[in-house]
Amino acid sequence: MSVAVRTPTASLRGLTGYALGTDHKSVAVRTFCTAFGFFLAGGLLAVLMRTELARPGMQLTSRAGYDQLFTMHGSTMIYFFVTPVALSLGTYLVPLQVGAAEIAAPRVNLVGFWLFVLGGLIAWSGFLTRNGAGAAAWTAEFPQSGSTGTPGEGMDLWISGVALGVLGTMLLAGCMLATIVGRRAPGMTMLRLPVFSWAMLVTCLMVVTSFPALIVAMGGLLLERHGVSVYPGAYGAAAYQDLFWFYGHPVVYVMFFPFVGAALQVIAALSRRRLFGYKGVALSLLLFAALSMSVWGHHMFTTGQVSNDYFSLTSTALAVPAGLEYVAAVGTLIGGAILLRTPMLFAIGFFVQFLLGGLSGIYVASPPLDYHVHDSYVVVAHFHYTLLAGSVFGLFAAVYFWWPKVTGFMLREGLGKLHFWIFVVGTNLTFLPQFFLGYDGMPRRIADYSPANGWTTLNELSTLGSYIVALSVVVFLVNVAVSWLVPREAGPDPWEAQTLEWATTSPPPRYNFEAALPAIRSAEPLLDLRESLAGVGAPREEPA
Amino acid sequence: MSGRGAAGAIALWALFNALLAALLLGFRNNLVQMLSWVAAVATLLVIVVLALRSADPRARRLPEASAGALILAIAVTLLALGAGVGLWAALIGAGLAVIALVVLGREARE
Numbered sequence: 001m002s003v004a005v006r007t008p009t010a011s012l013r014g015l016t017g018y019a020l021g022t023d024h025k026s027v028a029v030r031t032f033c034t035a036f037g038f039f040l041a042g043g044l045l046a047v048l049m050r051t052e053l054a055r056p057g058m059q060l061t062s063r064a065g066y067d068q069l070f071t072m073h074g075s076t077m078i079y080f081f082v083t084p085v086a087l088s089l090g091t092y093l094v095p096l097q098v099g100a101a102e103i104a105a106p107r108v109n110l111v112g113f114w115l116f117v118l119g120g121l122i123a124w125s126g127f128l129t130r131n132g133a134g135a136a137a138w139t140a141e142f143p144q145s146g147s148t149g150t151p152g153e154g155m156d157l158w159i160s161g162v163a164l165g166v167l168g169t170m171l172l173a174g175c176m177l178a179t180i181v182g183r184r185a186p187g188m189t190m191l192r193l194p195v196f197s198w199a200m201l202v203t204c205l206m207v208v209t210s211f212p213a214l215i216v217a218m219g220g221l222l223l224e225r226h227g228v229s230v231y232p233g234a235y236g237a238a239a240y241q242d243l244f245w246f247y248g249h250p251v252v253y254v255m256f257f258p259f260v261g262a263a264l265q266v267i268a269a270l271s272r273r274r275l276f277g278y279k280g281v282a283l284s285l286l287l288f289a290a291l292s293m294s295v296w297g298h299h300m301f302t303t304g305q306v307s308n309d310y311f312s313l314t315s316t317a318l319a320v321p322a323g324l325e326y327v328a329a330v331g332t333l334i335g336g337a338i339l340l341r342t343p344m345l346f347a348i349g350f351f352v353q354f355l356l357g358g359l360s361g362i363y364v365a366s367p368p369l370d371y372h373v374h375d376s377y378v379v380v381a382h383f384h385y386t387l388l389a390g391s392v393f394g395l396f397a398a399v400y401f402w403w404p405k406v407t408g409f410m411l412r413e414g415l416g417k418l419h420f421w422i423f424v425v426g427t428n429l430t431f432l433p434q435f436f437l438g439y440d441g442m443p444r445r446i447a448d449y450s451p452a453n454g455w456t457t458l459n460e461l462s463t464l465g466s467y468i469v470a471l472s473v474v475v476f477l478v479n480v481a482v483s484w485l486v487p488r489e490a491g492p493d494p495w496e497a498q499t500l501e502w503a504t505t506s507p508p509p510r511y512n513f514e515a516a517l518p519a520i521r522s523a524e525p526l527l528d529l530r531e532s533l534a535g536v537g538a539p540r541e542e543p544a
Numbered sequence: 545m546s547g548r549g550a551a552g553a554i555a556l557w558a559l560f561n562a563l564l565a566a567l568l569l570g571f572r573n574n575l576v577q578m579l580s581w582v583a584a585v586a587t588l589l590v591i592v593v594l595a596l597r598s599a600d601p602r603a604r605r606l607p608e609a610s611a612g613a614l615i616l617a618i619a620v621t622l623l624a625l626g627a628g629v630g631l632w633a634a635l636i637g638a639g640l641a642v643i644a645l646v647v648l649g650r651e652a653r654e
Contacts, residue, residue, distance in 0.1 A: 016609065017609075019614055020609035020610055020611055020613070020614060021608070021609055022606075022607045022608065022609060022610050022613070023608075101606070102606050106606065106607055106610075107607060107610045107612065107613045107648065107651070108613075110610055110613035110614070110617075111613045111614075111616050111617045111620075113617075114613070114614055114617030114618070115617050115620060115621065118617060118618070118621045119621075122621065122625065153628065153629065156627075156628030156629070157625075157628060157629075159628070160621075160624045160625050160627070160628050163624060164620070164621055164624050167620070168617075177591070178598075180550060181547040181550040181551070181554075181591075181594075181595045181598055182545075182546075182547050182550075182595070182598035182599065184545040184550075185545070186545065187545075188545055189545065189549050190549040190550060190552070190553050191549075201550075201553065202557070205554065205557055205588070205591075208587060208591070209561075209583075209584035209585075209587050209588060210584065212583070212587075213580050213583075222627045222628060223627070226627065226628075238574075239574075239576045242574070242576040242577050242580065243576060243580065246577075246580040246581075286553065286556055286557050286560060287560060289557065290557055290560030290561050290564060291560075291564070293561055293564065293581075293584065294561075294564040294565075294567075294568070297577075305574070306572070306577075307568070307571035307572040307573065309571055310567070310568055310570075310571035310572075310573075314564065511606070
């Protein structure tokens with residue numbers, strides 16, 4: 001591991017520690033907690049939207065208010081929850097998994113955290129302005145997001161907040177990338193990198209190459225709203241969309257890969273097996289990430305401004321590397337000594353739920369079908385199956401799995417399983433009816449509909465589902481509270497897991513490892529150690 | 545570990561991206577699309593070069609806390625807000641940015 005000169009200062013605590021502490025674990029926990037706070041806020045907006053849509057007529061808010069609700073819900077979930085929460089997992093775990101004492105450039109990491117926090121607060125502060133918060137959807141497509149389409153300071157604050165938040169997440173990713181590149185412990189070659197760290201590597205590469213496009217797009221939008229012509233005419237609107245979606249589609253995978261890595265790691269550890277096809281998974285992650293950089297134009301099929309042939313080809317091709325991830329998951333489970341603990345349930349749930357989102361993605365990757373369902377509830381159902389019903393399952397798999405490492409105590413199994421099953425029922429009840437609503441022609445982003453449309457029953461079911469999802473989150477919070485108040489100590493390695501983070505105390509000390517690291521001969525050094533202690537076969541040595 | 549292995553993986557990813565960008569040349573495309581991709585691949589090549597040159601330092605000073613980082617984040621925030629809420633925010637941000645750089649410089653020397 002890296003040798004670090006230790007500063008004599010004691011661990012920072014309290015407000016000073018929160019504001020100024022540079023320990024990557026502390027920054028990661030702060031990022032996670034802040035992002036989870038945004039999740040609760042964005043979730044509240046979702047419940048309000050679903051309550052409004054449960055029946056025809058306007059019950060809770062105005063049409064303009066509804067525009068703000070869906071804009072802030074989508075923006076909060078994408079810019080200020082899923083992306084930063086995914087990066088927070090990497091910020092905590094990657095230095096530990098590669099055997100580093102610290103993250104590279106810890107001050108930059110801290111700047112990234114604060115830009116994310118301040119960006120989120122600024123975007124939300126739009127609610128305090130005269131015209132309310134940003135109301136041009138999370139995509140802020142121009143000219144709707146211009147000063148005529150969406151007047152007021154709230155939209156300006158939204159643009160600045162989003163740009164800052166994205167810049168912050170770029171800095172977090174840059175530090176993680178530098179850690180993987182230059183801070184790996186001796187023996188930790190790239191083909192011995194744990195699969196979660198591989199997933200974070202491709203995630204960080206996508207962040208640093210695609211996120212700048214959004215900052216450019218937002219800068220142009222801000223100038224355009226203040227009198228500088230940046231996106232003139234029809235070509236200007238398409239140019240904005242090209243820039244936006246060059247960020248906007250890769251970010252979907254930034255919100256996916258970390259959870260694929262986490263779920264695969266959980267499945268391997270709780271199947272008591274090495275990951276099936278490890279090298280294939282690493283290569284497929286690289287291919288998957290490159291392909292996902294090349295599909296942004298499928299969001300623009302109906303604009304007539306992109307090559308539908310090219311973007312349909314690349315979008316459909318995504319099914320190949322995605323299939324390899326599924327082969328790895330199933331191949332690891334087959335023949336494994338499976339422990340159906342809460343993290344495993346969520347990891348399997350992630351792959352099953354995501355399948356619905358992924359398969360519906362193949363349909364909308366076909367231009368003729370996309371023309372039919374574009375801007376309908378089919379699209380809403382599709383991306384919620386990938387993000388909430390998919391990625392958030394992966395997130396909870398990671399949370400239940402690494403919680404003992406971060407806090408030193410276990411979450412309750414009974415409450416965890418209750419959380420899982422309520423979440424399964426809630427997400428499917430919310431989003432499955434939306435496929436049928438979209439097929440029946442219900443457009444997205446509408447605040448009201450006529451009883452004559454015949455959409456009421458499906459909307460009622462979907463709203464009921466959203467309440468059940470909210471209930472599942474309450475169960476999770478109760479689990480956290482109970483486990484915190486009556487802690488059950490976890491010890492360093494409660495799962496008998498495989499990777500280096502489990503070779504240190506729970507929680508880890510300031511510089512991660514106080515004892516010498518075990519020899520690193522594969523992507524599963526702790527499993528190697530256990531096998532050699534048990535005398536199982538010859539020591540495994542992966543090629544460097 | 546040296547960054548050579550990581551540089552190889554990143555270079556492979558850059559190659560995948562370059563091939564996909566080149567494939568787009570055979571279809572209808574536009575300047576914004578191609579420029580975005582060229583910028584992305586160029587960024588990757590810079591990262592590859594940096595990775596090839598990187599080596600884990602044997603000893604380095606790790607900061608426990610950084611006030612400069614927080615001040616810099618506030619400065620950047622005010623600079624970004626300047627375009628929307630007024631020049632005053634940008635000016636305060638610029639001033640804070642100078643202070644942040646001074647503080648960060650002192651932190652690095654300590």
